[in-house]
Amino acid sequence: MNFHLRIWRQEHADALGSFQEIEAHDIPGEASFLEMLDIVNNRLIQAHMIPVAFDSDCREGICGTCSMVINGIPQGPGRGAACQVYMRSFLEDSTITIEPFRVKAFPIIKDLVVMRSAYDRIIEAGGFITEHTGGAPDAAITLIDKKIADHAMDAAACIGCGACAAACPNSSAMLFVGAKVTHLSLLPQGQPERAERVRSMVNAMDSEGLGNCSNYYACEAVCPANISASVIATLNREFLKSQIRP
Numbered sequence: 001m002n003f004h005l006r007i008w009r010q011e012h013a014d015a016l017g018s019f020q021e022i023e024a025h026d027i028p029g030e031a032s033f034l035e036m037l038d039i040v041n042n043r044l045i046q047a048h049m050i051p052v053a054f055d056s057d058c059r060e061g062i063c064g065t066c067s068m069v070i071n072g073i074p075q076g077p078g079r080g081a082a083c084q085v086y087m088r089s090f091l092e093d094s095t096i097t098i099e100p101f102r103v104k105a106f107p108i109i110k111d112l113v114v115m116r117s118a119y120d121r122i123i124e125a126g127g128f129i130t131e132h133t134g135g136a137p138d139a140a141i142t143l144i145d146k147k148i149a150d151h152a153m154d155a156a157a158c159i160g161c162g163a164c165a166a167a168c169p170n171s172s173a174m175l176f177v178g179a180k181v182t183h184l185s186l187l188p189q190g191q192p193e194r195a196e197r198v199r200s201m202v203n204a205m206d207s208e209g210l211g212n213c214s215n216y217y218a219c220e221a222v223c224p225a226n227i228s229a230s231v232i233a234t235l236n237r238e239f240l241k242s243q244i245r246p
Contacts (some may be wrong), residue, residue: 001027001092005040007052008099009111017108019097022052029088033076034059034066036087053111059083061224064161068112069099074163074222081161081224101166105173105208116162118208122177123160125204126197131189148186155182157225164219164227170211175219177205178231181238195242202239 003024010017022044027036034056041051057063061081070076076085090096098112106114144152158179165173181198184190190197213232220229 004095006097033085064159074166122204125200152186155179167218167222173210174213178235182231182234198238
């Protein structure tokens with residue numbers, strides 16, 4: 001398969017970036033999007049040109065580091081991460097525009113690589129649980145209703161990729177923060193710090209310059225972990241309760 005790529009190139013954070021047109025010829029249809037970029041980069045290196053910088057790690061849709069915008073969609077078409085997009089999803093000889101996340105809180109490092117440390121700092125603000133959980137056998141002692149456990153696990157599936165903020169017109173991270181808050185607010189182990197956790201994480205989110213939710217639901221539409229926007233309602237409730245809870 002042959003494609004015409006429009007890739008954002010930016011030498012460093014303070015440099016002016018622009019789109020560069022690169023031809024991608026003879027790409028296997030079963031190749032993933034990142035494998036296609038690998039092929040393109042190998043050819044650029046052979047031509048003594050600078051390869052395109054992009055992030056990747058697990059390439060299994062688990063780590064969330066392959067964050068990029070493909071044809072205007074954070075993480076690309078479908079409901080997976082960019083590494084789970086396959087070239088057979090695109091039409092032969094089509095133009096594919098590839099750019100980094102456009103979120104002020106995620107500064108561009110180079111080309112398609114952005115710094116998503118803002119999410120790390122929000123998680124850090126949430127702290128750790130102080131509940132003594134003991135060893136693995138002790139976990140079975142605390143009985144949790146299956147419906148609650150399933151809901152908590154659904155929220156815990158968030159990989160923190162940043163697609164929600166990149167898709168939101170307000171650059172809101174409330175789907176991400178809501179998932180983290182919902183996860184622990186449902187479990188007994190998360191109760192001791194429940195109020196302080198949500199206050200700290202919301203304050204950290206605001207300090208990072210991430211916006212508020214206006215119910216566009218674009219975050220839910222692009223989330224590779226299929227996190228429901230209902231976690232945002234949970235986040236709002238938890239934050240309001242934390243204001244009146246001793």
